Every structure is written in C-alpha cells, then in structure tokens.
Amino acid sequence: xxxxxxxxxxxxxxxxxxxxxxxxxxxxxxxxxxxxxxxxxxxxxxxxxxxxxxxxxxxxxxxxxxxxxxxxxxxxxxxxxxxxxxxxxxxxxxxxxxxxxxxxxxxxxxx
Amino acid sequence: xxxxxxxxxxxxxxxxxxxxxxxxxxxxxxxxxxxxxxxxxxxxxxxxxxxxxxxxxxxxxxxxxxxxxxxxxxxxxxxxxxxxxxxxxxxxxxxxxxxxxxxxxxxxxxxxx
Numbered sequence: 235x236x237x238x239x240x241x242x243x244x245x246x247x248x249x250x251x252x253x254x255x256x257x258x259x260x261x262x263x264x265x266x267x268x269x270x271x272x273x274x275x276x277x278x279x280x281x282x283x284x285x286x287x288x289x290x291x292x293x294x295x296x297x298x299x300x301x302x303x304x305x306x307x308x309x310x311x312x313x314x315x316x317x318x319x320x321x322x323x324x325x326x327x328x329x330x331x332x333x334x335x336x337x338x339x340x341x342x343x344x345x
Numbered sequence: 346x347x348x349x350x351x352x353x354x355x356x357x358x359x360x361x362x363x364x365x366x367x368x369x370x371x372x373x374x375x376x377x378x379x380x381x382x383x384x385x386x387x388x389x390x391x392x393x394x395x396x397x398x399x400x401x402x403x404x405x406x407x408x409x410x411x412x413x414x415x416x417x418x419x420x421x422x423x424x425x426x427x428x429x430x431x432x433x434x435x436x437x438x439x440x441x442x443x444x445x446x447x448x449x450x451x452x453x454x455x456x457x458x
Contacts, residue, residue, distance in 0.1 A: 242385050266445045277349075277435050277449030278388070322387060326445055332378070332403070333447065337387040 237261050240323055240336030249345050253310040257323035257336045260304065264325040267299050268333070269308045272320045281321070282308070313343045348372045349450035351436050357456045358426050366421045366453050368436030376439045377419040378447065379403075379411060381432040388435065394419060395441070426457045 240257045247253055255269075266285055270278035282297045284290045284306075290297045296309040306325075310317055323336040349370045358364050368377065379391040380403075390403030392411040400411060408430060412420045423430055433454050437447040 240387070268445055275452075277437070277451055278447075279449070280446045283445050324388075324445075328444075331444055332390060332393055333445065335388040337385055 235260065236337075237334050238323060238325060238336045241339055242337045244340040244342060246342045246344060247313055249313060249315060249343055251313050251343070253313050253317070253341060253343075255308040255310075255321050255323075255339050255341070257306050258304055259306075259325060259334075262301070262304065263327050264334075265328065266326045266331075267297070267306050268324040268326075269295075269297055270322045270324055270335075272322060272338070274319070278322055315343050315345050318342050347451065349436060349438055349448050351434075351450040351453050353453060354451065355454045357458065359458055360427055362426050364423045364426055364455070366434055366436075366455070368419045368421070368450055370417050370436075370438045370448075370450075372438055372448060373416075374438040374448070375416065375441050376444060377413065378437040378439075379409075379419070379421045380435045380437065381405070381430075382435060382452075383432050391421065423455075423457075426455075428457045431455060431457045 238259045268283040269281045271281045272278040284297045284299045287299050287301045294311045298307045320338045320340045322338040324333040352367045378393045380388045394413045410422045436450040439447045
C-alpha cells in the first residue's frame with residue numbers, strides 16, 4: 235500500500251462547478267500537507283500548503299486537512315477552464331523534509 | 346530566464362546506453378532533487394542532495410546515479426538504460442527552511458528503445 239493515495243481520475247466538470255480533490259494517507263507523522271498543480275508539459279508548482287489540521291483559503295481554492303481521518307482535500311469554487319491541470323497532493327514530516335506525492339488527479343474544466 | 350533548467354528536454358536512446366540528464370538552478374537553494382513521473386504513479390523520488398557533500402537515495406534509486414558538481418548543478422545518470430526507465434524526469438530545488446515548497450524544472454522526456 236502506498237503511503238499516499240490519490241484518485242487519478244480523470245475528472246471532467248463543467249465551468250462554474252465546485253471541484254473536490256482528495257488524498258488519504260497512512261502515516262500519522264505527516265505534518266505538512268501540500269497541493270501542487272501541474273499544467274500539461276510543465277513542472278509542478280506549489281498551489282497551497284497547510285500545517286497540521288484545519289482549513290486554508292486562497293481565493294477560489296480551499297485546502298482542508300483532517301488528521302484524525304488521515305484525509306486531505308482541495309476544493310475549487312467556480313472552476314474555470316484555466317484550472318484544467320493535474321493536481322498532486324504531497325506531504326512531509328517536517329518543514330525541510332522530502333516530500334511524498336500522491337499519484338495526481340487530472341482535472342478538465344469544460345467551457 | 347527560468348530558475349530551474351533541465352537539459353536535454355527530450356531524449357531517445359537505446360537499451361544499454363549511458364545517458365546523463367543535467368539540472369541547473371539560479372535560485373541559490375541548497376537542496377536539489379530528482380524525480381521520475383509515470384502515468385498513474387505520480388512523482389517518485391530518485392535521489393536528493395541537501396548540500397554539495399550530501400547525497401541520499403530516494404524511493405527508486407536502483408539503476409541511477411547522481412553527481413552534485415556545485416550548489417547550482419545536479420546531474421542524473423542512467424549507467425545502462427533499460428526500457429522501463431522510459432519516463433518524464435524532473436529536477437527540483439528547495440530552500441533548507443521551506444523544503445515543502447519545491448521549484449521544479451520543465452522536465453526531460455526520456456524514451457529508451
């Protein structure tokens with residue numbers, strides 16, 4: 235079993251929809267939780283990060299961490315075609331540690 | 346100019362050949378990483394280096410070697426390429442304090458025939 239599990243999709247939604255992307259993990263020692271976004275033919279870029287449990291909001295994006303359930307989510311409100319990309323969750327034990335990535339979910343937002 | 350560059354961007358090689366992928370960065374970061382990306386498997390860490398004299402194996406280091414020539418340069422070698430090393434390879438860098446924020450290069454698409 236992988237340490238971090240993510241549904242690879244693909245996920246296709248109409249423009250304006252609310253998107254929910256999720257990851258589960260097995261190691262309770264993880265403290266930092268990240269979402270990276272990867273456009274086609276590009277390297278991943280950090281979208282959001284959260285320390286420990288709780289929510290974090292940035293514009294149309296909200297990241298949630300539930301450590302008791304070992305479950306993290308990324309919500310995208312009012313999704314746009316420009317949000318079409320692969321979203322990868324990642325986690326680590328400490329601020330300077332190496333990252334463990336999920337498999338990535340491919341999202342397509344149709345106009 | 347890009348902060349993290351990779352050369353070559355695309356490479357086709359034959360089984361048994363030695364190949365080197367190169368990475369350079371201008372961000373001044375101490376830490377550098379090599380990943381491979383395969384469909385359905387996400388990003389998997391091959392090797393990482395926290396400074397010039399520090400090299401560590403990642404999740405899938407067999408069949409690969411690395412060299413950290415300078416703070417800004419980190420190379421990945423496939424000593425004898427095999428077809429299942431066909432993948433997209435990414436170099437990344439991070440600051441020692443904020444290691445969760447990694448900056449990725451544009452990737453090298455490697456095909457081994």
